[in-house]
Every structure is written in structure tokens, then in C-alpha cells.
Amino acid sequence: MNVEGLGVDLAKSSSPAFLVNDLVKIKNKTPVGHYRTPFYVRGKTGRIERILDEFINPEEEAYGKNVGSKVRLYRVSFAQQELWPEYHSASLDQLQIEISEHWLEPA
Amino acid sequence: MSSTEGLISHLPNDIGGKDADAINMEEHSMLPWEKRCHALLDVLATHQIVNTEEKRRGVENLGSEIIGNLTYYERWIVSAVNIMLEKRILTPDQIAYKTKEIADRKKNMCSLLTTLPFVD
Amino acid sequence: MTVPDHHDHDHAHPGVTKDEEPYGYYATLELAVRELLIEAGLITTDEHRRQIEILDSRSPVLGAKVVARAWTDPEFKKRLLADGSAACEELGITMYDGAHLIVHENTDQVHNMVVCTLCSCYPRPVLGLPPDWYKNKQYRARAVKEPRAVLKEFGTTIPDEVSIHVHDSNANMRYLILPLRPAGTEHLTEEELAGLVTRDAMIGVTVVKSSLVQTNRGQA
Numbered sequence: 001m002n003v004e005g006l007g008v009d010l011a012k013s014s015s016p017a018f019l020v021n022d023l024v025k026i027k028n029k030t031p032v033g034h035y036r037t038p039f040y041v042r043g044k045t046g047r048i049e050r051i052l053d054e055f056i057n058p059e060e061e062a063y064g065k066n067v068g069s070k071v072r073l074y075r076v077s078f079a080q081q082e083l084w085p086e087y088h089s090a091s092l093d094q095l096q097i098e099i100s101e102h103w104l105e106p107a
Numbered sequence: 108m109s110s111t112e113g114l115i116s117h118l119p120n121d122i123g124g125k126d127a128d129a130i131n132m133e134e135h136s137m138l139p140w141e142k143r144c145h146a147l148l149d150v151l152a153t154h155q156i157v158n159t160e161e162k163r164r165g166v167e168n169l170g171s172e173i174i175g176n177l178t179y180y181e182r183w184i185v186s187a188v189n190i191m192l193e194k195r196i197l198t199p200d201q202i203a204y205k206t207k208e209i210a211d212r213k214k215n216m217c218s219l220l221t222t223l224p225f226v227d
Numbered sequence: 228m229t230v231p232d233h234h235d236h237d238h239a240h241p242g243v244t245k246d247e248e249p250y251g252y253y254a255t256l257e258l259a260v261r262e263l264l265i266e267a268g269l270i271t272t273d274e275h276r277r278q279i280e281i282l283d284s285r286s287p288v289l290g291a292k293v294v295a296r297a298w299t300d301p302e303f304k305k306r307l308l309a310d311g312s313a314a315c316e317e318l319g320i321t322m323y324d325g326a327h328l329i330v331h332e333n334t335d336q337v338h339n340m341v342v343c344t345l346c347s348c349y350p351r352p353v354l355g356l357p358p359d360w361y362k363n364k365q366y367r368a369r370a371v372k373e374p375r376a377v378l379k380e381f382g383t384t385i386p387d388e389v390s391i392h393v394h395d396s397n398a399n400m401r402y403l404i405l406p407l408r409p410a411g412t413e414h415l416t417e418e419e420l421a422g423l424v425t426r427d428a429m430i431g432v433t434v435v436k437s438s439l440v441q442t443n444r445g446q447a
Binding site: 030031032033034035038039040058061062063064066083084 | 155158
Binding site for chain 1: 327344345371372374375387390391392393394395396397398399400
């Protein structure tokens with residue numbers, strides 16, 4: 001398995017569910033409370049650009065969870081046309097954002 | 108879908124992609140109290156008294172009206188106070204009495220300063 | 228003649244200075260919280276003072292130093308792009324609290340810019356505190372959707388054949404943009420190069436120019 005990323009220590013953490021270049025879709029779920037996955041990427045399809053460390057789920061951290069099980073974070077890359085219908089069709093512009101594993105599903 | 112559902116499911120700070128005006132390039136230097144506020148929140152985060160995510164959630168929970176009417180650091184300090192009240196680190200009465208004590212202290216200092224002669 | 232010690236504001240009243248009349252509601256709230264927590268033994272005055280010193284010590288000068296080093300030292304640049312935090316620590320820049328810095332390099336094919344749509348996450352250890360426009364609605368809402376229009380408002384035009392990568396700093400990473408080194412700077416020292424690098428270029432809303440005459444937007 002070829003894994004790229006910053007600070008990934010496979011001996012300590014659980015294996016990432018996704019690999020670099022995997023096509024992923026951001027889940028369309030709507031939790032109540034704090035979140036860090038903005039609406040403008042929900043339901044959209046992108047590619048894993050980078051695998052990052054595991055971090056405490058911010059949705060739980062916001063309610064006082066300072067320690068405990070963590071979720072894997074990834075950087076996901078989107079073509080701008082995927083996010084904005086009016087974006088110039090020939091453009092190669094991208095948007096890159098950090099998404100936790102529990103917000104991702106295979107596309 | 109209820110017309111108000113968006114108010115609940117869509118956080119007020121989640122504005123990526125919304126329409127907005129031209130960028131206002133004006134910058135203001137940080138007020139002294141704002142710097143003290145920022146430093147305080149940093150110390151609280153280090154101690155996990157109010158972690159960064161809690162502070163953010165506290166700002167979101169203020170709701171649009173308060174968010175729209177308070178400045179950046181005003182939102183921070185109110186958020187931090189609310190989180191600490193929630194976690195029972197502080198009580199409402201502690202805030203009430205301490206803020207009064209500070210206000211009285213300021214008043215006394217002011218009246219002292221105005222009665223003292225000028226000293227080079 | 229003795230000077231009454233009421234002039235000495237430092238003792239017993241941390242942080243209250245007479246130059247701030249009137250001492251507003253929120254400033255009072257901040258002081259109240261701080262004093263209560265100090266009295267409870269949960270934080271100390273020294274910690275707070277130390278954190279103010281840390282805030283004061285940070286400015287875009289640090290980031291500019293990193294950029295200038297990357298421009299002149301290809302091995303450092305490789306390390307910087309592989310692990311931004313570790314490379315900054317090499318230059319004596321403390322990242323604090325395990326901050327994770329990712330550095331994106333501008334090239335002839337790609338121009339990078341950073342925004343935090345959800346709040347104001349910013350690479351504070353290398354740039355200090357963010358400007359107001361970075362924290363306000365207009366930039367946060369529009370930078371992701373219409374980056375080229377936003378860049379034009381900063382006086383920056385990126386050719387169509389160069390792609391723009393917008394980075395939404397929404398979680399645990401912080402981003403620093405490594406601007407393109409301008410042509411005509413081959414003869415400059417590392418220090419002179421650092422003097423050309425602006426905060427806005429390291430956010431990615433402007434580019435670095437070879438001349439010292441730059442648009443000044445009140446940068447530190």
C-alpha cells in the first residue's frame with residue numbers, strides 16, 4: 001500500500017480508509033451542532049490530495065472532548081466547476097480543503 | 108422542508124460561496140484589551156479550559172443577531188464566558204460581582220487621578 | 228516630596244491602564260474572567276503576560292525570512308515543502324502547540340491562495356495576526372467561489388494559463404504560500420530578498436515584486 005502524507009505514523013494510528021488520488025464524495029448529512037465541513041462541498045466529488053494525521057473529531061471536541069479516539073483527516077481537491085456551476089468550464093482552477101474520514105465515502 | 112431548518116443545520120459562519128460585497132481593505136490596529144483577550148483565549152486553550160473548537164462553537168451559538176452586532180474579540184470573550192459557565196468553571200454571580208468590583212475600582216482610580224496635583 | 232504610589236498601576240490591577248478610558252463592557256468582562264481564573268489558581272498572570280509577548284513577537288517578518296531562505300537554499304526549500312513546521316523550527320521560529328504548517332509553492336503553472344471560510348484560521352507562528360479583511364465576510368465568502376475576481380481587487384491578475392488553487396484552512400493545518408521569486412533579484416542578499424516579501428504575498432493575494440516600491444496596506 002502506497003501512502004503519502006505528513007506525519008503519518010502507521011504503527012500508532014489505524015490505517016487510512018482512503019488513499020491519495022482516490023475519488024471521494026463528501027457525505028450529504030446534516031448534523032446538528034458544530035461542524036467544520038462547509039455546505040459548499042457537501043455532496044461534491046473530489047480527489048484525495050494528501051493523507052494527514054488523526055485528530056479529535058472537532059464536532060465532539062467542541063463539546064468538551066479533549067482526549068480519546070481520533071478521526072483521520074485528509075486534504076481533498078476539487079475542480080472549481082464541481083463546486084460552482086457558473087465557474088469557467090475550461091479552467092483548471094482547484095479548491096483544496098481538509099475533510100475528516102467520517103465525512104467521506106467512495107465516489 | 109421547514110423554512111427555518113437552514114437556521115439550525117447551516118451554521119452562521121458557514122459562508123463559503125455566498126454572495127458578498129467588495130473586499131474592504133481597511134485595517135484597524137488591535138486595541139489593548141483585544142490583545143489581552145486573544146492572549147487569554149490562547150492560555151485557556153493551552154489548559155483545555157476552553158479549547159479552540161469550544162470557543163468556535165460558542166461563537167456560533169451566539170446566533171446571528173449577536174454575531175452581527177459584536178466585533179471579533181467581543182464575540183470571543185462572550186463565547187469563552189458562556190463555555191466556562193456551561194462547564195461550571197465560573198458562575199454567573201462571580202461574573203456579576205467581579206465586573207462590579209472592577210468598575211468600582213476604575214471609578215476610584217479616576218477620581219484619585221483627578222484630585223492629585225500634577226507631578227513631573 | 229513623595230509621589231503617591233497610586234500612580235503605579237502595575238500592582239494589584241493586572242492589565243488596567245489609564246489610557247483606555249472608558250473601560251468598556253467587554254474589556255471589563257475579559258479582566259473579570261482573567262482575575263477569577265487567576266484567583267482560582269487555574270491560570271497565572273505570568274502565563275498571560277508571556278502569551279502577550281509571544282503575540283508581539285510574531286509578524287510577517289518571520290514568514291519573509293522563511294521565504295527568502297527557500298529562494299536561496301534549494302535543500303531547505305525541499306524540506307520546507309515536505310514539512311513546513313520542522314523547516315520553520317530550523318530557522319528558530321517556534322511553532323507552538325504542535326501547529327501543522329503546510330507550505331504551498333507558487334510556480335509558473337499554479338498560483339496558491341489561502342482563506343478560512345469558517346472563521347479566521349491563519350499561520351500565526353509565521354505571519355502574526357490576520358488582517359481584518361481576512362476575517363471578514365467578503366473575503367471568506369468570495370475567495371473560494373471567485374478567486375480571480377478577488378485577486379483583481381488586490382491588484383493581482385493571474386494569467387488564464389496559470390491555475391489557481393484556493394486552500395480553505397478549515398481544520399488542523401495552517402498554510403503559508405511560498406511566492407514566486409521575482410525576476411531581476413539574482414544579485415540580492417537573503418536579507419534584501421526577505422525585505423521584498425509581503426504578508427499579502429504569503430497569503431497569496433498578491434505577488435512579490437522586485438522593486439521595494441509596493442502597495443502598502445498597513446502591513447506590520
